[in-house]
Every structure is written in structure tokens, then in C-alpha cells.
Amino acid sequence: MSIMPMDYGRPSRPLYSSLLRNWGLTLLVFGLFYFVYSGTAWVWFRPVVHKPLINKYAAEYRFDPLWVMAIIKVESGFAPWAHSHRGALGLMQLLPSTARELAPEIGLNPFHDQDLTNPEINIHLGVYYLSKLQSLFPNDDIAVLAAWNAGPGVTQQWLRGKPALDFEDILYAETRHFVRQVDRTYGWLKIIQGWKHLFGIAHGRG
Structure with a gap:
């Protein structure tokens, strides 16, 4: 058998x-x-009315507009009237005290705190501030985002002479969460951008 x-x-x-x-x-x-x-789908597949402003100031200060968009998504969910418990206002959640220091540097005079609810003023000031942080932390997006959230002074302490900041170096849980959220959102936006190009969706339609 x-x-x-x-x-x-x-x-x-x-x-x-x-x-x-x-x-x-x-x-x-x-x-x-x-x-x-x-929440990333909400960002891309609804009309993003502030996209022209984001593109304008991102180009002026040499940033990827998707990176700026990711910051705005995490900070305010694209709500111009957003405000935080710390008093930050607008799309990019700028503190009025910081904005008052920056406004004269971009020729914005006079400046009033409520101007931060104006999308163009908020994005212009916010992206300009990012450019100043980038000059302090060149080629280190994690450090720039950490400084944006926690301040440049404490970020320099976290660096301790290192060439670049790692997520694990960020000692504030809120800041570490913020940086990771922006990083994830930016990654999704790049994927969606790739899909739009792949399927031939017209640029700038949403």
C-alpha cells in the first residue's frame, strides 16, 4: 500500500x-x-480656504507648505478663531506677546492682539517666526517644532550640544506629543499629495 x-x-x-x-x-x-x-481627511478633502496664504508665505520663507499646513492642523484644526487656555490665538496659535515682538519686524505697525484672528496676519507672523527658529536650529525640524511649542531656551538645553534633537530628548510630554502629531500629520499630507498627483487631481482644488 x-x-x-x-x-x-x-x-x-x-x-x-x-x-x-x-x-x-x-x-x-x-x-x-x-x-x-x-482628522487628516478633513484637512484635505474639504476646501482649504487658507491654502493660498499658506503657499504664499511658505514660499517666501522657503518652507514646505505641507509642513506649515500640518502645524496649523495640529494647532487649531484650521479655525481662525481658535484660542488656547494660555491665550494663544488664531490658526497657528501665536501668543500675543510673541506676536507683538514679531509684528514690527515684518512691517506690521500698528498691531493689535485681535489681529491674530486674521488668517493672513496670523500665517505671515507664524511662518516668519518659524524662519527665525530655523535660523537657531538649522536642518533640525524636530528642534524647530520643539522650540515653537516649548520655547527656544529650553530646546537649546535639551540639545546639550548634540547635532540634532531626538523625540526622546524632549522632556515635556505636551511638547513631545505636539511634535509627533505634526510629524504624523505631515507624513499623511505628503501621502495624500502623492495620491492627488497619481490620480491627476487638479492642484489647488481642495
């Missing part, structure tokens, strides 16, 4: 294709769920 050897090779093509299909569908559903849950 002969016993046929069992075949432990690759699964049959129909089964193999079915597994791939189901796995791909699972990943797609999970990705879409996270995409919507994270």
Missing part, C-alpha cells in the same frame, strides 16, 4: 489570490479608518 506524499508547497493559486485580496482589503480599510479618525 503506497501513501501519497502530502504537498506542503505554495497554496493553490485561487487560495493564494484570495488571501492576498483579503489582506489587501483589510489594510485598505484599516488605513482609511485611521486616515479619517486622525
Whole structure:
């Protein structure tokens, strides 16, 4: 009596294709769920009325507009009237005291605290401030974001002469969370931008 050897090779093509299909569908559903849950879908697929201003000042100060957009998304969710418990105002959540120092440097005189609810003034001041922080921490986006949230003085202490700041170097939990949120949002926005180019969606339509 002969016993046929069992075949432990690759699964049959129909089964193999079915597994791939189901796995791909699972990943797609999970990705879409996270995409919507994270709030990034809201940013891109609704009309972003401030996008021209973001592009304008990002270009002037040589930033990736998607990076500026990620900061605004995390700071205010694109609400010009947003305000924090610390008194920060507007799209980029600038403190009035900081804005009062920056305003004369960009020729904004006179300046009133409520001007921070004006999207153009807020974005201009915010991106200009980012450029000043970048000059303090060149080629170190993590340090720039940490300084934006916690202040340049404490960020310099965290660096301790290191060439660049790591997430683990950020000792304030709130600041570390903020930097990670911006980093994740920026990553999603770059992916969406790639999808838009891939599928030929017209630039600037949302």
C-alpha cells in the first residue's frame, strides 16, 4: 500500500489570490479608518480656504507648505478663531506677546492682539517666526517644532550640544506629543499629495 506524499508547497493559486485580496482589503480599510479618525481627511478633502496664504508665505520663507499646513492642523484644526487656555490665538496659535515682538519686524505697525484672528496676519507672523527658529536650529525640524511649542531656551538645553534633537530628548510630554502629531500629520499630507498627483487631481482644488 503506497501513501501519497502530502504537498506542503505554495497554496493553490485561487487560495493564494484570495488571501492576498483579503489582506489587501483589510489594510485598505484599516488605513482609511485611521486616515479619517486622525482628522487628516478633513484637512484635505474639504476646501482649504487658507491654502493660498499658506503657499504664499511658505514660499517666501522657503518652507514646505505641507509642513506649515500640518502645524496649523495640529494647532487649531484650521479655525481662525481658535484660542488656547494660555491665550494663544488664531490658526497657528501665536501668543500675543510673541506676536507683538514679531509684528514690527515684518512691517506690521500698528498691531493689535485681535489681529491674530486674521488668517493672513496670523500665517505671515507664524511662518516668519518659524524662519527665525530655523535660523537657531538649522536642518533640525524636530528642534524647530520643539522650540515653537516649548520655547527656544529650553530646546537649546535639551540639545546639550548634540547635532540634532531626538523625540526622546524632549522632556515635556505636551511638547513631545505636539511634535509627533505634526510629524504624523505631515507624513499623511505628503501621502495624500502623492495620491492627488497619481490620480491627476487638479492642484489647488481642495
